[in-house]
Amino acid sequence: MSKLGTIGARLHRGEVSYDFIGKRKIWFGVSIALVAISLIGLFARGLALGIEFKGGVEYQANVKVTSDTVDEVTAAVKETNAKDLGDPIVTTIGSDKVRVQTRPLSQDDIGKVRGAIGQEVGVAADQVSTSQIGASWGEQIANKAILALIVFLVLVFGVIWAYFREPKASMAAIIALLHDVLITIGVYALIGFDVTPATVIGVLTILGYSLYDTVVVFDKVRENTRGITGSNRYTYSDATNLAVNQTIVRSINTTLIALLPVGSILVVGTVVLGTGPLKDLSLALFVGIAIGAYSSIFIAPALLAMFKEREPGMQALRRRVLAKRASAGAAAAGTAVPVAAGAGAGGGATVMTGGSPAKSGKQDRPSPKAGAPVTSSRPIKAKSSAGRPQPTRKPRSKRGK
Incomplete structure (x- = not known):
């Protein structure tokens, strides 16, 4: 590949x-x-x-195209001094045809330009085709x-x-x-x-x-x-x-x-x-x-x-994704990650990573220092999802008959 x-x-x-x-x-x-x-x-x-949009006159004549054809025909058209002639656009089509485009002209000026083109390329004036395109x-x-x-x-x-x-x-x-x-x-x-x-x-x-x-x-x-x-x-x-x-x-x-x-x-x-x-x-x-x-x-x-x-x-999706990424990044760094309000029973719970104890819900007694984790030597009873204490089962040898 x-x-x-x-x-x-x-x-x-x-x-x-x-x-x-x-x-x-x-x-x-x-x-x-x-x-x-x-x-x-x-x-x-x-x-x-182009002439198709602004109107004008187009002339075409057969001629053997050379490297000087465009310049020679352009000079011949300008020498007519037709009114509102402007700069004629002279191009070649293939190797045997020349095309001249001018602004809209009067009928007399069209004849002058047509004759000048025919004389320059060596053909009769009536062999130079013309087409007029109106501005409208x-x-x-x-x-x-x-x-x-x-x-x-x-x-x-x-x-x-x-x-x-x-x-x-x-x-x-x-x-x-x-x-x-x-x-x-x-x-x-x-x-x-x-x-x-x-x-x-x-x-x-x-x-x-x-x-x-x-x-x-x-x-x-x-x-x-x-x-x-x-x-x-x-x-x-x-x-x-x-x-x-x-x-x-x-x-x-x-x-x-x-x-x-x-x-x-x-x-x-x-x-x-x-x-x-x-x-x-x-x-x-x-x-x-x-x-x-x-x-x-x-x-x-x-x-x-x-x-x-x-x-x-x-927007809600973006907030969730960014919160998840922040949580994952903080967990990788071993720092505390704040959990959204309402996530725990007491709200505003903090999860400690890196092996530290976790704090959530209510505390049995106030901590001597604000924000410090609470430790207790008393055993913690298992709680169900509803939060109620569950009975502790005695070993089979100590159960009464």
Whole structure:
């Protein structure tokens, strides 16, 4: 078995463990910082919306693509000095096509740009295809994307609630998903990649991936916490932390295996192809898979444990577990352990460990010193569970006939 497999087996058996839940303040702090940076980038720089969302004109022409094609076509389009042209987006599609995207233009300016592209690539102007996308259509696409995201989150909330019978699990999963979406969108804003329909597809895909990983962890939490209130061994946070340790190796393996091909697509789409749907989709997938794995390990389980620990039953369980641990630790050290009030007949009894006598119930006479154990030379009669003295049986030789 490999070293990683050995570690995973020991984590699953609970032989070694890392306190993920106990250090949740650190993970929450890291997530808050990432979300804050994402929001700053989103509001300061904004999203570079693609032509599908903001409207514009797209031109395509067949050409033998070279290393200078993008620069030459860009310069030719800018020389037209069309009104509100802005910075045209010129990309290549494969090795035999060039694509140019501009802001919405008038019909005269569209003809100028079309002719300039045809002259530069060596084709007739009527062989340069054009398509116009209005701003209203782009707004409809954006609204539908937001609606799809909202519907997805509502369905996720309902499905998790129905599966785990626990609304707090749904709340933790939704917060983790929103965390993933905000960071992914923030990366797009900071890098400046265009947001296209492929980006929307990628975001919805990584939400499903993140949710899948979170559900696996939550299912292990449910297995570890079944009937937990009937024992005094673990708190809910302890059982949740064990579940994270039992599934972390699996989460790391599946995440790395998923990131390798997505990272390759991202490199090819960015370096080789330059731009296009492949680049937009792969960036959303790469960032989302990485952030989704982080949230399913560090954020969602910690949120679930925090929500559950606020329940009265779990608080009572925590008090019992901590009292038991304190009692066991004190017994090992040979010190006195206070017992909860009402544990003995007189209440507030003290148990002496390390071979010392025990004090409980009423004393026959006051002790000369407060708190000192009382000793007596008189024999102590055995008492029943009701506290009544029991008769002493005489030896058979002394019994009367």
